[in-house]
Every structure is written in structure tokens, then in C-alpha cells.
Amino acid sequence: MSVHVISDDAEAVAVATVLADEFRAGASERDLARRLPHAEVDRLSASGLLAVTVPAEHGGADVRTRTLAEIFRLLGSADGSLAQIPQSHFVYVNVICRQGTPEQQKFFFAELLAGRRFGNAQSEAGTRHVQDIRTRLAPRPDGSYVLTGVKHYCTGALFADWIPVLARTEDDLLHVAYVARDTPGLTVVDDWDGMGQRTTASGTVRLDGVPVPADRVLPHHLTFEGPQLHGAVAQLLHAAIDAGIAGGALAQAAQFVRTKSRPWFESGVETAAEDPLLIQRFGELAVRVRASEALLREAARAVDAAHADLTDDTAAEASIAVAAAKVQAALTAVEVADALFELAGTRSALNALNLHRHWRDARTHTLHDPTRWKIQHIGRYVLNGTKPPRHGLL
Structure with a gap:
């Protein structure tokens, strides 16, 4: 496989934009048939996107966290499953950046630039809680x-x-x-x-x-013995996927209403897109999506700032900013994906159209870790100045 090496942040976003458009076209069919995206994942590797966080001294683009979040938002807007696949990949690239020896970094960064992929084997079932690792x-x-x-x-x-x-x-x-x-x-x-x-x-x-x-x-274990951004980066990518799912669902709802929906007879308008009540609801949902995207960008900036000057204070601020973005994005993804049916009407519930994939993806992904605990940490930080704990889920 011939693998491109991305040079900078702008190229990374441009490549992700092209791939998102490409992946969007087949997303519904893949979901309906549960056809695993082997070819699409190969495209991700060949594009060079999976190596964009390789440090510059090892030949990578070393993109900003804000760029990485935007890559995931774009992919999430196209296919909520496909966007999830490389999330752990980048988390475990970060582990190498943080804890790898020079020899380990040299080896694995070369693997990444050659298009190699990381999966994950972290969670376990039947244990007391998610941190109870028995392997x-x-x-x-x-x-x-x-x-x-x-x-x-x-x-x-x-x-x-x-x-x-x-x-x-x-x-x-x-x-x-x-x-x-x-x-x-x-x-x-x-x-x-x-x-x-x-x-x-x-x-x-x-x-x-x-x-x-x-x-x-x-x-x-050494990752969590001092100020760290491991959890913040991992959670930021989850927030980006949720924000992407929300944006993708809103865009598909708008397209459906413009092209397939009929106006309600009491509205007195010729097309569903002219219905003032639909216009109102689309406006409300657009505000929520924009708020999710804005909080995502703010959180990414906080992580980038902490990378440049990593202290207990900057790490805490980054973790709290990411927690806020994750809460907002999770709520918005579920709300917008559900509202799609309210907006598009009875026909949108046809199984063959598979418009419910957005809701199923949002509802499944947002179960990854509870936002109620993120709100607790935000509240403690704002009210009492309590810094969030050091673990990989915040």
C-alpha cells in the first residue's frame, strides 16, 4: 500500500474533508448490511491521516489537537461507525509519545508513517468497574x-x-x-x-x-503520576464524533425536508421547507449544533495550550473544557438524531431509508462513559476549585 505523508494542519483537514464526502455516500448501506469498512479503513491509512500526530522530528505533521478534533468531527458527520474506529489508534499513539523510549518511538512512528494501524484491547466485561483491569x-x-x-x-x-x-x-x-x-x-x-x-x-x-x-x-501507570492530557485528548475525540453525528443528522434532516417532505395542510405554504414551525425547530437545533462545535474548538484550544505549558492548572482547565464539550455534544447528538423524525415526518421512519442510523449511532456512542460524572467534575471545579482526577476518562 502506497501511503501519503501529510505535511501540515491545513492538508490534514483538506484530506479529511475529501474522505468524509467519500465515506458519506456508502455509510447507510454499510450500516444496513453490516458490511465492515475494510476498504474505507485502508483509505484512511493510505491518506496519511492516521499518522498526523507523529512528531515532526520523526517525519510527521505533528498537527494541533484542534486539527485532530476537526478530523474526527468531519468523519463523524459522514459515518458514526467509521469515525469511531481510529479513536483508540490516536489514544495509543499518545501513549508512545508520552511513555515510549527513543527506540520504541523510532520503531512505532515509522510503522505509523508506513500506514500501520493500532486497534485496542482495553475494556473488560464482568469486572467491578471500567478501571478494574484483570488481564x-x-x-x-x-x-x-x-x-x-x-x-x-x-x-x-x-x-x-x-x-x-x-x-x-x-x-x-x-x-x-x-x-x-x-x-x-x-x-x-x-x-x-x-x-x-x-x-x-x-x-x-x-x-x-x-x-x-x-x-x-x-x-x-506513569502517565497519571503527574499533569497529563491523556484523558482529555481521548475524550475530545469522543466529543468530536458526537458533534459530527449531530451535524450529519441535521444536514440529512434538512435535505429530506427540502426534497421529500410534504407541508402540513394547516401551514398554508407550498413546501415543507417554508413551514414556519419547521423553520423554528431547525433554527433551535442549529443553535445546539453550533454550540457543540464551538465548545469542541474551545476545548481543543485548551488542550493545545496545556501541551505548550503542562502544569496541574493547565491540565485541569483542559480536562474541564473537554468535559463541557463532551456533555454538550452528547446531548445534542441524541436530541438532533431523534428530532430528525419529528422534522421529516412519517415517511422518515421507513426502515429502508435507514435514517435511524444517526440516532442508533448517537445513542450507542454516548453510552461510552456517563456525562453525569463530567457535570459533577465541572461543578466541583467551578464551585470549589477542585481539580478533576487524573484518569483516562476525563
Whole structure:
């Protein structure tokens, strides 16, 4: 596969815009048939978008966080499933930037520039809570490790060249093991059965005595021992996907009303697009979408500012800004995707039109982590100056 290397922020957004338009055309059919987007993910790799956060000293564009968020918003506006697939990819690129040795960075950044993809194997089912990681990374006499465990909701693993696995060592400290997709003992099962985001292939990864060289393991626990933006960046990308889904749903609702809807007989107008009540509701929803996009940009700026001067205060401000953006985007995505049917009328409920994919994607994606806890952290910060906790979900 020939892989383009993107040079700067402007080119990254331009490439994402073109790909979003391309992906939008087939999004509904992929969702209806649950056709996994292998070709589309290959296009992402070949475009160079998956390497845009590689540092400049390693040959990458090293784009701003604001640019990365815009890439995800654009992709989310086209296909809420496809946009989700590279989210973990960039999260685990950040782990390498933060905790990788020079040798690890040299190796993996070259892999990224060559179009290689990261999946994820982080969440587990049946544990006490999301941070209760029971997958084990056991040492061997030669200094290497063996991985054992079962992971669920492993978005992107089926498409990945490398699968980053969250695991604990014998001292219970959290690490990330980067495991090649074809490693013996690693099995990816396509058993994702969600009502939304149907083509993310967020299935199961089984790890049965998987060998891992020592130089493929990074000490992720160190990420949270000082000021960090790991969680803020990860959550910002989720917010961008939600904002994209909202914008995409509003655009499709407007197109449907302009081209297929009939006016209500009491309105006295010739077309549905002239109905003053519909116009009012579209205006209300547009305000919510614009607010989501504005908060997304503000949060991305806060993260970029913290990157330039990382302290407890700047990291806290970035995390709170991202939390606010995530709350707004999640609420808006669900509201707009639901309102689509109110606006477009009875015909829009036809299953063959698949307009409900926006709502299914929004409702599924916004369950990733509860916004009620983000509101708690925002309130504590504003009222009492309490800094948010250091973890990967804020």
C-alpha cells in the first residue's frame, strides 16, 4: 500500500474533508448490511491521516489537537461507525509519545508513517468497574512477558496491525503491551452486536499465553503520576464524533425536508421547507449544533495550550473544557438524531431509508462513559476549585 505523508494542519483537514464526502455516500448501506469498512479503513491509512500526530522530528505533521478534533468531527458527520474506529489508534499513539523510549518511538512512528494501524484491547466485561483491569502481563526469565485475559468492545482490532492491550503486571501496575495482530495466542472475534455503530467491529480479543517482547511494553501507570492530557485528548475525540453525528443528522434532516417532505395542510405554504414551525425547530437545533462545535474548538484550544505549558492548572482547565464539550455534544447528538423524525415526518421512519442510523449511532456512542460524572467534575471545579482526577476518562 502506497501511503501519503501529510505535511501540515491545513492538508490534514483538506484530506479529511475529501474522505468524509467519500465515506458519506456508502455509510447507510454499510450500516444496513453490516458490511465492515475494510476498504474505507485502508483509505484512511493510505491518506496519511492516521499518522498526523507523529512528531515532526520523526517525519510527521505533528498537527494541533484542534486539527485532530476537526478530523474526527468531519468523519463523524459522514459515518458514526467509521469515525469511531481510529479513536483508540490516536489514544495509543499518545501513549508512545508520552511513555515510549527513543527506540520504541523510532520503531512505532515509522510503522505509523508506513500506514500501520493500532486497534485496542482495553475494556473488560464482568469486572467491578471500567478501571478494574484483570488481564495479566507476566514476566518470563528472558525479560519478555506473557499476556493472558479476555477483552471486550475492542473497536478497530479486526482492522489493526498492532493491538495495544491494557494489562497489569504482578505488582498491579498498569501497562500497555503493543501486540502484533498475527501473534500466536491472540484471537479477534467479530461478535459486536450493538444496535448502533454497527460496523466498528468492536468485538472480543482473547489472549491465551500471548508472548510479548520487553520492548513492546510501555509503563502506562506513569502517565497519571503527574499533569497529563491523556484523558482529555481521548475524550475530545469522543466529543468530536458526537458533534459530527449531530451535524450529519441535521444536514440529512434538512435535505429530506427540502426534497421529500410534504407541508402540513394547516401551514398554508407550498413546501415543507417554508413551514414556519419547521423553520423554528431547525433554527433551535442549529443553535445546539453550533454550540457543540464551538465548545469542541474551545476545548481543543485548551488542550493545545496545556501541551505548550503542562502544569496541574493547565491540565485541569483542559480536562474541564473537554468535559463541557463532551456533555454538550452528547446531548445534542441524541436530541438532533431523534428530532430528525419529528422534522421529516412519517415517511422518515421507513426502515429502508435507514435514517435511524444517526440516532442508533448517537445513542450507542454516548453510552461510552456517563456525562453525569463530567457535570459533577465541572461543578466541583467551578464551585470549589477542585481539580478533576487524573484518569483516562476525563
